[in-house]
Amino acid sequence: QEPDVPTLKATFSMGCFWGVESVFGALPGVIRVKVGYTGGIKENPTYESLDDHTESVEIEFDPERITYASLLETFWANHNPSDLKPVQYMSAIFYHDYIQMKSAEDSKLNQRRVLGEDTLTKIKRAKVFYDAEDYHQKYFLRQHANFVQSLGLTDQDFLSSWRATKLLGYITGNGDEQNLKQEKDALGLTDDHMSYLAAARKSGKEGRCSAAK
Ligand code: MHO
Structure with a gap:
């Protein structure tokens, strides 16, 4: 909610x-x-x-x-x-x-x-x-297309929801593990979502712009 x-x-x-x-x-x-x-x-x-x-x-x-x-x-x-x-x-x-x-x-x-x-x-x-244009909103979250689809996030959500804001923060490895666990239900996350997030947080591949910027 x-x-x-x-x-x-x-x-x-x-x-x-x-x-x-x-x-x-x-x-x-x-x-x-x-x-x-x-x-x-x-x-x-x-x-x-x-x-x-x-x-x-x-x-x-x-x-x-x-x-x-x-x-x-x-x-x-x-x-x-x-x-x-x-x-x-x-x-x-x-x-x-x-x-x-x-x-x-x-x-x-x-x-x-x-x-x-x-x-x-x-x-x-x-x-x-x-x-900014839709494709820039929660850019690093959008790269996880299947994850995003399974949560039913829309362009409107990417622009102006608490849910997409938090998910972007967590999936890029920012924020605190404990807070993520506490917010699991409010964010509408299943155990599968939680495992996916944990792996993404560890890999740390996303969350950065190219070196030039
Ligand atoms: N094109 C650059 C910067 C994008 S940014 C939103 C990159 O790929 O990192 O200015």
């Missing part, structure tokens, strides 16, 4: 969004994640015509279970913010309110202390978030 709790949004850019969606999806308290394009001016960008937009994730989280500060820690820990990248893959935090802006700025200062060098991370106000 989809959790029915009030959520807040967080928007981050930190390189190829396939892997970023997987990392955040597995975190307890993260309810949903989707991938898309934001930060630019061009209207209705697509993957083929991104223009001045950046690959990003939009996270819906339950602030009773995970803090924005802890999402920021995951942000810094999962990319190199000092690497010069094309706009498509740049490092950026898109804040949704004043408090998020302050936390983002504090965490960026702290990151500079930790790294001993400046980061290239942009901190900007969140604007329109354009959902």
Whole structure:
């Protein structure tokens, strides 16, 4: 069942969004994640015509279970913010309110202390978030076609369900084994599904974009 709790949004850019969606999806308290394009001016960008937009994730989280500060820690820990990248893959935090802006700025200062060098991370106000094409949503989960089919996941689920968000996180080897076991029934998983997931988590073959990104 989809959790029915009030959520807040967080928007981050930190390189190829396939892997970023997987990392955040597995975190307890993260309810949903989707991938898309934001930060630019061009209207209705697509993957083929991104223009001045950046690959990003939009996270819906339950602030009773995970803090924005802890999402920021995951942000810094999962990319190199000092690497010069094309706009498509740049490092950026898109804040949704004043408090998020302050936390983002504090965490960026702290990151500079930790790294001993400046980061290239942009901190900007969140604007329109354009959902990426269906085939980009939960990309690494979609590669397991039979698994996905046996769970009856639709494009709508891939875009906006808790279930697909968690399954993406787990199947890519992120998240905690214990949490996966606890969520087995809520995710509608059989014992066969659990074995399949365990094997996929161990193989660790998926969950990465190509080295260039
Ligand atoms: N084509 C690259 C990056 C895809 S990404 C969503 C790859 O295969 O990893 O920008």
